[in-house]
Amino acid sequence: MKNWTLFLAAAYWLSACTSPGPAKDQHADSTAMRQKLGPSPVLDAKTAISHMQVEKGLEIQLVASEPLITTPVAMTFDDKGRMWVVEMMGYMPDTVGTGEDVPNGKVVILEDTTHDGIADTRKVLLDSLILPRAICLVPGGFLLAEPPKLWFVPVKNDIAGKRILVDDKYTEGGNVEHQPNGLLRAMDNWIYNAKSDKRYRQINGKWVKQDTHFRGQWGISQDNFGRLYSNNNSENVLGDYFPPGLGARNPNQKSIAGYDEKIVPDNRVYPIHPTPGVNRGYMKGVLDDSLRLVEMTAACSPLVYRGGLLGKEYNNNIFVAEPCGNLIKRNIIQDSGYIVKGRQAYQKKEFLASDDERFRPVSLYDAPDGALYIVDMYRGIIQHKTYLTPYLKDEIKSRKLTNPLNCGRIYRVVPAGAKIRPMALDNNPDKLFALLENPNGWIRDKAQQMIIDHHYTQLIPHLKERLHQEGNTYGAIHALWTLEGLGALQFSEIEFLLHQKNPYLQAAAIAALPSVKAPAATALLTSLEENVFLAPYIALVLPYLPNSADLQTKLMTRYANDRYVADAIINNNAGKESQLLTQLIQINSDTTIAMRRHLEAIIKDIENHRKAKMTDALVKEYPRGAKLFANICQTCHGKDGDGIKSLAPPLNQSQLVTGDKKRLISIVLYGLTGPIDVNGKHYKAPEISADMPGIGSNDEYNDQDIAEVLSFIRNCWSNQGSKVTDKDIQEIRKKYKGRQKPFTIEELN
Structure with missing residues (x-):
């Protein structure tokens, strides 16, 4: 949990720097x-x-x-x-x-x-x-x-x-x-x-x-x-x-x-x-x-x-x-x-x-x-x-x-020795079109943006023609997205690129599909679903295709153990996860495949959220606690308390939150370092940051503030815990007077 806080980059940030003081x-x-x-x-x-x-x-x-x-x-x-x-x-x-x-x-x-x-x-x-x-x-x-x-x-x-x-x-x-x-x-x-x-x-x-x-x-x-x-x-x-x-x-x-x-x-x-x-x-x-x-x-x-x-x-x-x-x-x-x-x-x-x-x-x-x-x-x-x-x-x-x-x-x-002079772009349509091929990526980006911003629609025929020319892949991709930005991209251009052998052009074409009306796209992508490279891209755009249920079934049948395709299909079925699981079991009853495991985990999370108790009444009861949660805890542990990948583990249903309140107070005042177990899962760096800093030495928050935010998170979501008082905070401060280093989970246990 190294820094649930992140350090405003660079200069402020990025917790360069976070955690308690020295022993x-x-x-x-x-x-x-x-x-x-x-x-x-x-x-x-x-x-x-x-x-x-x-x-x-x-x-x-x-x-x-x-x-x-x-x-x-x-x-x-x-x-x-x-x-x-x-x-x-x-x-x-x-x-x-x-x-x-x-x-x-x-x-x-x-x-x-x-x-x-x-x-x-x-x-x-x-x-x-x-x-x-x-x-x-x-x-x-x-x-x-x-x-x-x-x-x-x-x-x-x-x-x-x-x-x-x-x-x-x-x-x-x-x-x-x-x-x-x-x-x-x-x-x-x-x-x-x-x-x-x-x-x-x-x-x-x-x-x-x-x-x-x-x-x-x-x-x-x-x-x-x-x-x-x-x-x-x-x-x-x-x-x-x-x-x-x-x-x-x-x-x-x-x-x-x-x-x-x-x-x-x-x-x-x-x-x-x-x-x-x-x-x-x-x-x-x-x-x-x-x-x-x-x-x-x-x-x-x-x-x-x-x-x-x-x-x-x-x-x-x-x-x-x-x-x-x-x-x-x-x-x-x-x-x-x-x-x-x-x-x-x-x-x-x-x-x-x-x-x-x-x-x-x-x-x-x-x-x-x-x-x-x-x-x-x-x-x-x-x-x-x-x-x-x-x-x-x-x-x-x-x-x-x-x-x-x-x-x-x-x-x-x-x-070394280079003489640099300011570089300006001529706001001329033909010159900007030529710059889409420039070896400098910044110039290509800016040329695309200027063509779109100035509505140079006279370039549309040239942009379409460029897609049919061999050569610079980067130039072709910029031509594609410039057409999209001008509102001039059509399915015929996407269809042409999908028939090319360049996988980057094919991927870009699929990415642009949501921007066009494409009644024939489903049949075309169905013909490409056996292409292992394109399969995840196809799965990602299923919601934008008409009559794509059969194509989804084909992808599930062929790629249920491919985590990229599996997650893409799950992503397309918000609110229908249980029905999707039933369909998957009919196709493949293997309990170990990626799609089955991911679906079951999501369904479990949904059930946990149904039990959530983060109500307006709780915010009203602990207004300062709710505000401190948003300013300090939420940015690494998530608004839903379920943790954020690469940053911090869950607060929801965590025994460290709902268990002994003296232990929780100690963590928040002095910090926690090293790997921990939450909800039966082992968390360690680099999956999450390695250390969580304490705020006990921060004069900005008094004991009542800290008590409120702890009472708030102990009763949010699916949590049920007793109230924390400022007296509880004072007792822990007295017990560990002079301490500045963070706790390890072994010490707390």
């Missing part, structure tokens, strides 16, 4: 360590580059720094090559978060007017924002995430108009470390998010919000086929095997095979200097003998590099930022059929690493010039106050990490 015998060691290391000096941007090591043959160039930019957390490029940057100036001004609610966040445009590769002008587009976190350029303006709301901000001649509310529940609950972000405008023309299960799109002038798969924590990226990648604070790379718009139809299904898969399971990191300033640095195994971080604790912003400038060996690599280790990791990714797997590029070294503790890479980006861009928040404090341990507070104080708060840098990685 007394360990505190002496940490004191000696601090004395040895001393304060962490503030370096100017150019000096900071000299403290970085990057892969041979490449170099790091400065693009912008303070005072031109301050506390950047996210950015995007426009068609002129300008950077639109989000500044989160209010994040953690000190260890208690004084002034976080001050409206001092901004959106600014940085431009290189002298064409020397360095930004030289700053234009404030929008100010007076509270902790803004994401931006996405769309027709007529941009989307802006300012929790809890998602805004559309119209822009004309670089002047922002009156904001228009798109979603007043873009974030629901969660503290600053646990709220949606990303706003990735993906290849399928929908806008996806990290730490979220929602996607957005403007259709006929109205913003539409749809359910999708829950993904990641901070940052989201796509590859050349439109598959999405994310991660969480302690996991290197997670991602999808299949198209993002499919497979999210059944709310009874906690997860579906082929989505949110572990792409790179190796989470080791190799800092080039001691990194004691992490929240759990006092715990055994977090740091090695040289006081360097051993595994990821603040992983964020996975980026599929598609720029082409660095060289072909870097194309389609996935880079991951780790601000607590002051480094950026490189991963090599390969396809095996529809399965995507990867490995770290190096052993015992990193793509980029710094010995400057204030180097905090929080977001990574592809760019129009082909370089790899790095947003560096450059600050000492990155852990949010909710889970800031006494150990890390001591580190911050003794090593003077609180100030300054007005720094921030943007760098890029390029071939």
Whole structure:
């Protein structure tokens, strides 16, 4: 349970950092360590580059720094090559978060007017924002995430108009470390998010919000086929095997095979200097003998590099930022059929690493010039106050990490000696059409978006013709989705692609099927159902096909033990799981096949939810508890209390919740470390985070608050437990006075 909390990536986030403080015998060691290391000096941007090591043959160039930019957390490029940057100036001004609610966040445009590769002008587009976190350029303006709301901000001649509310529940609950972000405008023309299960799109002038798969924590990226990648604070790379718009139809299904898969399971990191300033640095195994971080604790912003400038060996690599280790990791990714797997590029070294503790890479980006861009928040404090341990507070104080708060840098990685100039796209239909073939994935994406945004319908014949030409697979896929975005895609184009031998074109065609009227699609896909590669894709689009019952039966008969096909079929049958199980037993009575096991588990969960007691009366009885649950617990344990994959185990029907309340109080006050058993299942890293931090040292919550949230979860869902009082909390505090380290389950038992 390592950090039910997630660290707002990068700079705040990603629980770099979470968990309780040190034991007394360990505190002496940490004191000696601090004395040895001393304060962490503030370096100017150019000096900071000299403290970085990057892969041979490449170099790091400065693009912008303070005072031109301050506390950047996210950015995007426009068609002129300008950077639109989000500044989160209010994040953690000190260890208690004084002034976080001050409206001092901004959106600014940085431009290189002298064409020397360095930004030289700053234009404030929008100010007076509270902790803004994401931006996405769309027709007529941009989307802006300012929790809890998602805004559309119209822009004309670089002047922002009156904001228009798109979603007043873009974030629901969660503290600053646990709220949606990303706003990735993906290849399928929908806008996806990290730490979220929602996607957005403007259709006929109205913003539409749809359910999708829950993904990641901070940052989201796509590859050349439109598959999405994310991660969480302690996991290197997670991602999808299949198209993002499919497979999210059944709310009874906690997860579906082929989505949110572990792409790179190796989470080791190799800092080039001691990194004691992490929240759990006092715990055994977090740091090695040289006081360097051993595994990821603040992983964020996975980026599929598609720029082409660095060289072909870097194309389609996935880079991951780790601000607590002051480094950026490189991963090599390969396809095996529809399965995507990867490995770290190096052993015992990193793509980029710094010995400057204030180097905090929080977001990574592809760019129009082909370089790899790095947003560096450059600050000492990155852990949010909710889970800031006494150990890390001591580190911050003794090593003077609180100030300054007005720094921030943007760098890029390029071939050594490269001269980079701003790259603009000519808003000319024919030129944009040609750019769909460009080797730079950012340019292909932007060309597709500009054709759609400007309604260049005169290109429709050329786009259709392009699908019939051999050559660049990426160009053909972009032509397909550009037609979809223009509302001009027809079944004839999909039918043509499905008859090609290129599996990526076939997969893209199936992914686009929901966008067209296709009465003949069922017969066509039935003729392809024996194709093992296409079978999961076919299963995922069954709900969009007319008269598909016979095709579903064929797939069940042939692939009932294939977890990808099985989960896709289950996903299509929300509310009909029992009937589906009856049909399956008639086809195949084997109790061990994947589809049977998955169906029975879901039916059991549905029955448990029917017994749920999370009523309005309970929220009314414990209003503060319900609010704290939403802000602290829900983001890792789930709104339904059933846990979240890769983060935390269930609270619903957990003996740790409903059992001895003294044990539960001890966990919440001081934390829990190591593997545990819940509902007969063994949970350990990396299936979940390894440690859960305590909140007993957080002055933001008093004993009555903690008692309320514990009483709330002990009686939510199917739970039945006695009430917890503030007196109960005080007794445990008294019993364990002076304790700061987390419990193990053995101690509690």
